[in-house]
Amino acid sequence: MTETLALDLARAQFAFTISFHIIFPAITIGLASYLAVLEGLWLYTKNTLYRDLYHFWVKIFAVNFGMGVVSGLVMAYQFGTNWSFFSEFAGSITGPLLAYEVLTAFFLEAGFLGVMLFGWNRVGPGLHFFSTVVVAIGTLISTFWILASNSWMQTPQGHEIINGQVVPVDWLAVIFNPSFPYRLIHMSVAAFLATALFVGASAAWHLLRGRDNPAVRKMFSMAMWMMVLVAPVQAVIGDFHGLNTLEHQPAKVAAMEGHWGGEEAADGEGLPLILFGWPDMEEERTRFAVSVPHLGSLILTHSWDGTIPGLKEFAPEDRPNVPIVFWSFRIMVGLGMLMILLGGLSLMQRWRGRLYDSRWFLRFALLMGPAGLIAILAGWYTTEVGRQPWVVYGLMRTEDAVSTHSATTLGVSLALFVVVYLFVFGAGVAYTLRLVRKGPQLEEGARETSGGPGRPRHAMRPLSAVEEDLDDDQDTDGGR
Amino acid sequence: MGIDLPLIWALIIGFGVMMYVLMDGFDLGIGILYPFIPDRHHRDVAMNTVAPVWDGNETWLVLGGAGLLAAFPLVYSVVLTALYLPLIFMLLGLIFRGIAFEFRFKARDHERHIWDKAFIGGSFTATFFQGVVLGAYVSGLPVENGAYPGGPLDWIAPFPLFTGVALVFAYALLGSTWLIMKTEGELQFRMFHLTRPLMWILLAAIAVISLWTPLRDPVIAERWFSFPNIVWFSPVPLLVVGAALLMQRALARGRPVAPFLLALLLMFLGYAGLAISGWPNILPPDISIWEAAAPPQSLGFALVGALLIIPFILMYTAFAYYVFRGKVRPGDGYH
Numbered sequence: 098m099t100e101t102l103a104l105d106l107a108r109a110q111f112a113f114t115i116s117f118h119i120i121f122p123a124i125t126i127g128l129a130s131y132l133a134v135l136e137g138l139w140l141y142t143k144n145t146l147y148r149d150l151y152h153f154w155v156k157i158f159a160v161n162f163g164m165g166v167v168s169g170l171v172m173a174y175q176f177g178t179n180w181s182f183f184s185e186f187a188g189s190i191t192g193p194l195l196a197y198e199v200l201t202a203f204f205l206e207a208g209f210l211g212v213m214l215f216g217w218n219r220v221g222p223g224l225h226f227f228s229t230v231v232v233a234i235g236t237l238i239s240t241f242w243i244l245a246s247n248s249w250m251q252t253p254q255g256h257e258i259i260n261g262q263v264v265p266v267d268w269l270a271v272i273f274n275p276s277f278p279y280r281l282i283h284m285s286v287a288a289f290l291a292t293a294l295f296v297g298a299s300a301a302w303h304l305l306r307g308r309d310n311p312a313v314r315k316m317f318s319m320a321m322w323m324m325v326l327v328a329p330v331q332a333v334i335g336d337f338h339g340l341n342t343l344e345h346q347p348a349k350v351a352a353m354e355g356h357w358g359g360e361e362a363a364d365g366e367g368l369p370l371i372l373f374g375w376p377d378m379e380e381e382r383t384r385f386a387v388s389v390p391h392l393g394s395l396i397l398t399h400s401w402d403g404t405i406p407g408l409k410e411f412a413p414e415d416r417p418n419v420p421i422v423f424w425s426f427r428i429m430v431g432l433g434m435l436m437i438l439l440g441g442l443s444l445m446q447r448w449r450g451r452l453y454d455s456r457w458f459l460r461f462a463l464l465m466g467p468a469g470l471i472a473i474l475a476g477w478y479t480t481e482v483g484r485q486p487w488v489v490y491g492l493m494r495t496e497d498a499v500s501t502h503s504a505t506t507l508g509v510s511l512a513l514f515v516v517v518y519l520f521v522f523g524a525g526v527a528y529t530l531r532l533v534r535k536g537p538q539l540e541e542g543a544r545e546t547s548g549g550p551g552r553p554r555h556a557m558r559p560l561s562a563v564e565e566d567l568d569d570d571q572d573t574d575g576g577r
Numbered sequence: 578m579g580i581d582l583p584l585i586w587a588l589i590i591g592f593g594v595m596m597y598v599l600m601d602g603f604d605l606g607i608g609i610l611y612p613f614i615p616d617r618h619h620r621d622v623a624m625n626t627v628a629p630v631w632d633g634n635e636t637w638l639v640l641g642g643a644g645l646l647a648a649f650p651l652v653y654s655v656v657l658t659a660l661y662l663p664l665i666f667m668l669l670g671l672i673f674r675g676i677a678f679e680f681r682f683k684a685r686d687h688e689r690h691i692w693d694k695a696f697i698g699g700s701f702t703a704t705f706f707q708g709v710v711l712g713a714y715v716s717g718l719p720v721e722n723g724a725y726p727g728g729p730l731d732w733i734a735p736f737p738l739f740t741g742v743a744l745v746f747a748y749a750l751l752g753s754t755w756l757i758m759k760t761e762g763e764l765q766f767r768m769f770h771l772t773r774p775l776m777w778i779l780l781a782a783i784a785v786i787s788l789w790t791p792l793r794d795p796v797i798a799e800r801w802f803s804f805p806n807i808v809w810f811s812p813v814p815l816l817v818v819g820a821a822l823l824m825q826r827a828l829a830r831g832r833p834v835a836p837f838l839l840a841l842l843l844m845f846l847g848y849a850g851l852a853i854s855g856w857p858n859i860l861p862p863d864i865s866i867w868e869a870a871a872p873p874q875s876l877g878f879a880l881v882g883a884l885l886i887i888p889f890i891l892m893y894t895a896f897a898y899y900v901f902r903g904k905v906r907p908g909d910g911y912h
């Protein structure tokens with residue numbers, strides 16, 4: 098009993114610290130590419146709006162990057178403190194992949210980030226743009242290594258097991274494991290969408306307050322185009338990712354669908370799509386199911402009568418927690434549909450010429466601000482809880498991976514993490530929102546004086562790229 | 578092939594940890610000295626001396642963690658499990674002071690004291706528990722069937738607690754000599770006065786540890802005191818004494834740079850002494866770097882990246898310190 102409790106607490110702690118952490122890298126990945134696009138457009142069109150937007154968002158990028166580094170420090174140690182048997186078993190594969198991620202981040206912080214944040218007047222526009230692009234590519238390279246490591250845990254290959262330890266045999270096979278390409282693209286696009294929703298909501302907030310200027314309109318317009326063009330693509334990518342999961346981790350898909358199999362699907366009627374319901378793990382059925390006949394077959398097998406393995410085909414101890422997987426999957430998909438709807442409505446409002454002054458539409462865009470981040474978290478819960486009871490799918494069970502700490506130890510440290518994170522990152526998020534509240538200032542870029550690495554004794558760190566005082570409330574003109 | 582990959586990785590990680598101790602040491606020291614710097618403007622100056630470099634210093638710690646997982650997964654899992662609570666406390670301390678760096682300057686006047694306290698508390702906590710981790714690690718961690726069999730509070734023992742306190746003084750010395758180098762006027766004067774007792778306390782602590790470890794462990798006694806080792810290793814304690822005497826002289830003559838360099842030398846010698854005692858074990862008391870190493874495929878793959886990028890990091894670090902050289906005066910840096 099206490100061992101189960103300790104395992105649950107260890108999992109809760111990891112879930113808490115990684116959930117907090119992932120928010121910052123997701124926005125970092127999205128904003129880095131957004132900034133590269135803004136700077137590219139500024140250099141190409143010479144439209145100063147793009148430059149002003151760059152200077153607005155680069156500050157938020159900097160704060161966010163700093164928070165990602167601080168919360169990431171904890172992650173580098175969680176594998177060992179909480180999952181020591183996993184680290185010992187699989188460290189020979191996950192370790193080098195994480196080391197590459199750290200080295201990439203190091204490399205970025207070492208050079209191009211400094212030029213990007215402090216070099217506006219110190220280097221030529223070409224070199225500055227180059228630095229921004231390298232930082233954007235670098236965030237994607239970091240994503241590459243982290244997701245290679247995670248995907249290997251989902252669909253391991255390219256290794257042998259010698260003396261109870263994983264030994265890499267073929268690194269290309271390890272990195273490009275079956276689920277990796279889908280997960281990489283799905284997550285990168287999710288980061289872009291989450292950032293676009295955040296940008297769009299920031300603009301909507303200003304527009305609703307009547308703080309209308311061409312820069313605010315420009316960023317709102319860009320964000321809505323992202324919804325139009327990318328949100329539907331993400332649905333298609335997600336579909337491919339799901340089919341890949343069906344091939345390699347059928348129990349996870351069965352849990353996502355709340356599909357138990359057995360007699361209910363035996364009569365060759367194809368697979369219904371359960372829209373809502375309550376999967377009951379005791380009774381092995383999904384209660385109160387509202388379903389559409391044959392739609393499950395169409396989506397999952399792309400045929401009228403196709404079927405997939407049900408949960409009953411897996412031993413009870415090999416099944417994930419079905420309600421969590423079932424519902425987190427629905428939250429992700431539901432939010433994704435709302436994103437597509439937002440994109441569609443934006444086209445309509447744009448066509449009617451009401452994109453910037455329709456209050457209900459702006460309120461919808463504002464409410465959708467956190468939707469991308471929530472969808473990312475829900476998606477990760479789906480895939481990570483869906484992998485259970487395995488930590489490395491088919492190779493090592495989570496219960497065999499956990500360190501031998503007592504429930505008391507884990508409870509105390511979890512409580513400490515919760516208190517400290519809420520305080521520290523609460524302050525950081527409040528600060529970010531204060532920056533957003535100031536809004537983009539026209540001609541801000543022309544006044545920009547912050548120097549490059551040669552600027553005497555000014556800190557060259559991400560968070561200190563921001564010169565705003567917390568004292569400055571909204572509406573200040575920034576020209577202090 | 579003949580390339581000793583575990584040895585190379587042990588050197589890389591050893592180097593990374595040393596860089597961390599030397600570099601994050603002086604900026605943690607600033608936080609430890611904060612209670613002795615009551616004036617707000619002096620506090621601003623003190624913090625500004627390390628503001629440009631502290632987070633670069635801390636990334637060595639992340640590299641150490643990731644490198645250890647990649648190259649010595651057994652050590653990573655045993656050390657991090659055995660020293661779970663002190664490591665968590667250390668990380669939380671580092672988070673607090675890292676955020677305090679940023680928000681102290683951005684806070685409203687009546688909020689600033691919160692971040693001052695976070696900075697002091699975080700620095701003390703991080704340093705003390707780093708010392709505890711060091712002491713517990715050096716005294717050896719038992720391993721049974723590839724796991725740590727001990728309890729969560731086994732690190733509460735005289736030796737780790739002593740090294741915890743000793744490291745607080747060591748980092749304070751690094752911090753005070755750093756401030757002597759980087760500041761002037763009243764703040765520098767204060768630091769000159771503080772440095773002398775700090776140095777004697779640290780010297781006493783080094784002496785205690787140098788006697789305590791061989792008395793606890795006959796293998797370490799054998800390592801240092803048998804012939805001919807005693808000839809080879811005698812420069813280490815002799816250099817410690819020499820560095821201390823030179824520092825006394827430099828302090829008496831009001832030299833600005835020499836005390837910091839000598840403090841770095843003292844720390845390096847202490848680190849070297851522990852390395853000599855422990856060699857070739859990476860998991861004291863008896864697991865060597867070759868026994869704990871990851872398979873060669875992992876070591877080789879990760880080494881490619883490390884050799885490509887670490888030189889670049891070193892160049893950049895040197896450049897950053899070069900850019901921010903010289904004295905820091907009130908009003909510099911932040912507004």
